[in-house]
Amino acid sequence: EPEVTQTPSHQVTQMGQEVILRCVPISNHLYFYWYRQILGQKVEFLVSFYNNEISEKSEIFDDQFSVERPDGSNFTLKIRSTKLEDSAMYFCASTPRGGANVLTFGAGSRLTVL
């Protein structure tokens, strides 16, 4: 069964460092998403991406965050200068079409900022 893959599974970084989280969405999917879950809290929407541009972003997704689809398969989330409060699980998801409600999620990347 097709799946969304994410790397790394866990990254530890120092505050102020740049981090790139990588995702390979399902190959025929066109819409891509990043969500995050701070420990013990709900899953929060960060950004959606379609046709090589951001279609929507939340208040959390400030200037420190960026997304990119550098080639035909990868979808990356970059945090320019990490803060302690960026520590969370980051989930990538994809859907084949817009308005589709059933997202397929990756296993997540745990980011720990020290």
Next chain:
Amino acid sequence: DQQVKQNSPSLSVQEGRISILNCDYTNSMFDYFLWYKKYPAEGPTFLISISSIKDKNEDGRFTVFLNKSAKHLSLHIVPSQPGDSAVYFCAASGWVQGAQKLVFGQGTRLTINP
């Protein structure tokens, strides 16, 4: 602004009995509701959904009930099995402020006791 609320952070049920997980939402623009299940170290996986035009959807041991007037939905699992132990997220989808949104609740940790 918690548009989707799961007021029980945890629930413990005896194997073989019924598990009932509850979810409330505030935005009447939501028209599609989903339950996701999450095991540790994995991403959320889609479990079952219901459209706002229905009040019940059943899939094997899982049934989702929707009460639109009360803005309440519930997930029933019967009979509960040890493998059902996981965190369950309720999610609501709809066009809100010109964009398709999928909003998650905080999750309920279900533990099935043998």
